[in-house]
């Protein structure tokens with residue numbers, strides 16, 4: 001199985017349109033933020049996005065890159081709330097197409113540039129951005145040094161990298177599928193210490209690092225109770241409930257950890 005297959009889904013416009021209609025919303029008059037339940041593909045969903053954005057202190061003058069942007073929920077949230085300029089990049093062609101379509105539907109296509117590409121080989125000039133956000137992407141990336149070295153290269157000195165990510169925890173077997181990997185061959189977890197050292201090694205100073213595992217378990221257990229509505233990641237993520245249950249079990253046994261961090265690009 002390839003990463004492309006991991007994140008592939010068919011009839012995306014149809015599936016999302018049907019979910020929107022079932023939720024009683026109008027596709028031609030979508031309120032910004034009304035899709036929050038299906039556009040943030042990471043632990044704690046929109047709650048985690050808002051907390052990370054608050055921590056990294058986004059300003060309207062920021063030029064932001066969302067690295068591994070999925071269907072673009074974070075980008076739309078940033079433009080809607082801060083009016084900053086946002087660029088996104090994701091390896092999945094299909095997610096990029098969904099992103100462009102949703103940006104258009106909520107009238108934000110003029111403010112968000114979507115690139116289909118690899119976060120370990122960024123197609124941007126050095127110093128192009130003041131902030132990079134990356135949520136739940138490095139778990140699929142083997143070459144984490146290139147991921148963060150590229151992030152450092154395209155950030156200006158003093159720029160901030162904001163991450164929300166899963167790391168390896170206590171030893172023990174994980175149950176698959178997980179939200180980022182149907183099988184172990186697609187999951188490239190390292191411990192929090194290794195992740196931190198990798199980021200520091202390529203020219204960042206970590207200014208904030210918090211392990212949010214315990215809080216995330218409580219929030220995710222509550223979120224799991226609400227997965228019955230028409231709008232949610234289950235619209236395009238196969239076996240979503242199984243994946244979420246495996247994730248929550250991994251977090252609650254401590255075999256998986258979830259961390260939030262900010263790192264500043266050193267000059």
Ligand SMILES: C[S@@+](CC[C@H](N)C(=O)[O-])C[C@H]1O[C@@H](n2cnc3c(N)ncnc32)[C@H](O)[C@@H]1O
Pocket residue numbers: 003007039040041042067068069070071072073074089090091092095117118119120134135136137140141179180
């Ligand atoms: C679990 S999803 C998270 C998406 C988004 N960050 C979010 O939180 O909603 C992981 C995303 O990382 C992307 N991804 C994985 N490896 C990548 C790479 N090397 N370059 C670019 N995108 C990558 C996948 O295509 C997928 O969209």
